[in-house]
């Protein structure tokens with residue numbers, strides 16, 4: 001997504017949650033500084049995995065395991081939003097791509113990364129500790145930001161890990177996007193999560 005189109009949405013999100021744009025930009029710069037040398041994947045690698053493919057985008061709602069029974073994952077490129085990775089691994093499925101701000105079960109993400117999953121790691125003002133701890137343990141990484149991307153990072157648009165999967169797959173030319181594990185009406189979540197899910201719903205509905 002053109003940053004100019006994303007920026008007004010980002011400003012509304014920042015205002016709604018009281019995030020600091022400076023902290024988001026500093027986090028993006030930190031990730032940019034860490035993504036040097038062979039750990040960094042090329043955008044072409046990610047594009048090759050997604051372009052012209054039917055994608056299965058996996059959110060981490062409690063419905064994920066059941067939803068997976070209704071599809072044939074092997075017909076799709078599997079894109080996991082953060083915590084969905086663990087559920088997929090339990091089902092014997094290795095995601096092709098993991099979109100994460102590293103606040104899920106990162107040990108499982110490291111395991112999937114070692115088995116070939118491409119990592120799309122997101123920087124924001126509240127995950128710099130996770131970036132510093134975990135980026136050195138990963139490989140094949142594409143970095144993303146929610147601010148204007150600094151050198152080597154991308155901003156496909158999107159806010160939560162799940163809706164960022166959708167923006168990314170759309171921008172990189174997926175033929176189709178099938179969503180599983182998305183339950184925006186899940187009441188078993190805290191208030192901040194509920195608010196994040198409402199943004200995810202709103203952003204994903206923009207694609208409908």
Ligand SMILES: Nc1ncnc2c1ncn2[C@@H]1O[C@H](COP(=O)(O)OP(=O)(O)OP(=O)(O)O)[C@@H](O)[C@H]1O
Nearest residue numbers: 059060061081082083104160161162163182183186
């Ligand atoms: N009911 C749900 N509970 C949790 N995640 C959901 C749900 N429905 C959809 N999702 C999507 O699944 C994604 C991955 O979920 P996970 O539990 O790993 O959350 P998370 O890593 O805390 O999310 P984020 O970091 O984006 O806040 C979320 O970003 C969200 O877009």
Ligand SMILES: Nc1nc2c(c(=O)[nH]1)N=C(CO)CN2
Nearest residue numbers: 019124125126159160161196
């Ligand atoms: N600054 C900031 N940005 C975010 C945050 C967050 O907690 N803080 N959470 C996100 C995914 O839910 C995405 N972006």
Ligand SMILES: [Mg+2]
Nearest residue numbers: 082101103161
């Ligand atoms: Mg996350």
